[in-house]
Amino acid sequence: MRSLAARGKSHAxxxxxxxxxxVTPSRSRDAAPRSPQDFHPGLPDSGTEExxxxxxxxxxxxxxxxxxxxxxxLLFHLFTVRFDPPS
Amino acid sequence: xxxxxxxVLIASLVAIIGYGLYRSRGxxxxxxxxxxxxxxRWWVIGLSIMATQASAITFIGTTGQGYVDGLRFVQFYFGxxxxxxxxxxxxxxxxxxxxxxxxxxxxxxxxxxKTRTLASLIFLIQRGLxxxxxxxxxxxxxxxxxxxxxxxxxxxxxxxxxxxxxxxxIKAVMWTDAQQMMVMFxxxxxxxxxxxxGLPSDVSFLDAIxxxxxxxxxxxxxxxxxxxxxxNLWSGLIGGSFLALSYFGTDQSQVQRYLTGKSIRHMRIxxxxxxxxxxxxxxxxxxxxALVFAFFVFVEPPMLFxxxxxTRMEGRLDPTYEAVQTRYHAAWSTxxxxxxxxxxxxxxxxxxSFVAANAELGAIRQEAIALVEQSNHGATYNDTNxxxxxxxxxxxxxxxxxxxxxxxxxxxxxSISAELNSLATVTVIDHYRRYLALGRTDxxxxxxxxxSTAFWGVYATxxxxxxxxxGSLIEAVNMVGSLFYGSILxxxxxxxxxxxxSGNGAFAGMLAGLVAVALTARLTDVSYLWYNLVGCLMTVAxxxxxGRGGAKAAPAAS
Numbered sequence: 345m346r347s348l349a350a351r352g353k354s355h356a357x358x359x360x361x362x363x364x365x366x367v368t369p370s371r372s373r374d375a376a377p378r379s380p381q382d383f384h385p386g387l388p389d390s391g392t393e394e395x396x397x398x399x400x401x402x403x404x405x406x407x408x409x410x411x412x413x414x415x416x417x418l419l420f421h422l423f424t425v426r427f428d429p430p431s
Numbered sequence: 432x433x434x435x436x437x438x439v440l441i442a443s444l445v446a447i448i449g450y451g452l453y454r455s456r457g458x459x460x461x462x463x464x465x466x467x468x469x470x471x472r473w474w475v476i477g478l479s480i481m482a483t484q485a486s487a488i489t490f491i492g493t494t495g496q497g498y499v500d501g502l503r504f505v506q507f508y509f510g511x512x513x514x515x516x517x518x519x520x521x522x523x524x525x526x527x528x529x530x531x532x533x534x535x536x537x538x539x540x541x542x543x544x545k546t547r548t549l550a551s552l553i554f555l556i557q558r559g560l561x562x563x564x565x566x567x568x569x570x571x572x573x574x575x576x577x578x579x580x581x582x583x584x585x586x587x588x589x590x591x592x593x594x595x596x597x598x599x600x601i602k603a604v605m606w607t608d609a610q611q612m613m614v615m616f617x618x619x620x621x622x623x624x625x626x627x628x629g630l631p632s633d634v635s636f637l638d639a640i641x642x643x644x645x646x647x648x649x650x651x652x653x654x655x656x657x658x659x660x661x662x663n664l665w666s667g668l669i670g671g672s673f674l675a676l677s678y679f680g681t682d683q684s685q686v687q688r689y690l691t692g693k694s695i696r697h698m699r700i701x702x703x704x705x706x707x708x709x710x711x712x713x714x715x716x717x718x719x720x721a722l723v724f725a726f727f728v729f730v731e732p733p734m735l736f737x738x739x740x741x742t743r744m745e746g747r748l749d750p751t752y753e754a755v756q757t758r759y760h761a762a763w764s765t766x767x768x769x770x771x772x773x774x775x776x777x778x779x780x781x782x783x784s785f786v787a788a789n790a791e792l793g794a795i796r797q798e799a800i801a802l803v804e805q806s807n808h809g810a811t812y813n814d815t816n817x818x819x820x821x822x823x824x825x826x827x828x829x830x831x832x833x834x835x836x837x838x839x840x841x842x843x844x845x846s847i848s849a850e851l852n853s854l855a856t857v858t859v860i861d862h863y864r865r866y867l868a869l870g871r872t873d874x875x876x877x878x879x880x881x882x883s884t885a886f887w888g889v890y891a892t893x894x895x896x897x898x899x900x901x902g903s904l905i906e907a908v909n910m911v912g913s914l915f916y917g918s919i920l921x922x923x924x925x926x927x928x929x930x931x932x933s934g935n936g937a938f939a940g941m942l943a944g945l946v947a948v949a950l951t952a953r954l955t956d957v958s959y960l961w962y963n964l965v966g967c968l969m970t971v972a973x974x975x976x977x978g979r980g981g982a983k984a985a986p987a988a989s
Binding site: 395397398402405406409410412413416417420421423424427428429 | 502505509512513515516519520640641643644645647649650651652653654664696699700703706707710711714782
């Protein structure tokens, strides 16, 4: 990933992202605003990823982040129960 | 501050700014000046996002809040990881593929020009007022603590930030942000350890936590639900999620950080890095404040933490104030003895003695505060932001003071630079290039971006210079900021959705959302964390009703 980054070719299929080199025109910079059909919400991102996400899928990572939050809330709750006497 | 502190402070500032400028060389095009050529890695983006959010007042005020109010403020951040997951999953791919420079540019692609313009104007008003305050608020505190004249602090800090932001653009901003965030990490850790080591040798860390606990400062989670209670689990999780969604998902000062990412993967990991780190980090900052409280149980704290006000009150030779001061000293001695006894015999009687002595000390301090306010013709006195720096300057060893002051400067400059950079981007991309100067060369817009950054920098410095005369306007600025976020978020929810909504619907929805939040703020006692939920729901509801079946189709799914 690092070597790809150094070459500035991190985008899908080795295609340099428009505007990334500061010379290639960005789609948005010089073009008129595009139609909504150019946007693809909800599509999988695999087409634009250079390597798979860390835990195999983004869903697993999101679940891990939320579990991490739940862990801290539980820990803080236990901390409160232990050190904050009932008034 | 001693010589070594000055050396640490100046060396940190020079090294950070020098490195940022070195990394930003060659930023000559609009794409490189405003979006770093979309080449940034996740860790730089992640640290920059964190540094942008952590202003100097957040840094020194949060520790002060831990001292005064305990740990409950940590619940405010519970919504942040939830919001980061939603933004990563939904907004990031859309922003990345659309190739936009600003979040508001996306609204025009999805809806129309007026929706984009309204959202970007709201940002300019909100951030434009905020950036002056972001410079003024820490400058006041630093001036008091360091004994500098306010104009000197403002122009020094403002001048440095404006210089490197104008010269280096977003690369300089983000690389300095990353270094500044590391200095802040070091400063927080140093303060935490200093507070622990500052305790008497026969008082352990757990004793200190126990003292803070029976003083009501260890309530990190409150499970009760109350619309008016600002900080409980539910307002943090639900209200906090909406606030974080608005700030990180639609505010250009944050969106622009991750728009510089070289891929969706880097953008997402930068956000999720914040999701993982932010909650424990805030807990540690608040816990440092609570430990400073425990430290001042054994070392007498000043009755007033604002040294300027304290000197003024002492200079008046008012017998009433002097009597309060004598009683304060005696009450602190009683509390300190009760705490010593409690650390050796942890029984109910000792606990009750300490709690009573602590309440007595607090009541006497309130009497002193009332005298200060009376002598200032009723103006509110609040020294929460001075507590932490007072502890640092008076009780920390040489060198460490310089490091923590460097962290405070870093926190201030990282927020201000990001705001200047984003204000310039919105000014040039959403207004100048969109309406005033169409079809010019790339170099022209790059030059316009530099000029715009300098304009906003000078504006912020001038605004901050008159901060002392603004009075209640400052509160109004903070208030106004919280009114807008919900409507903007609602517009983006409509934009990111597959619902068929027209531009007119989104525009009307935003206006309705603004009115709904203004009415909620005016007519109810609902805590401000819920405003974003109200504004967002109203915008979406009105947008769907008015915009349904409009000419604009929802984004295609394939």
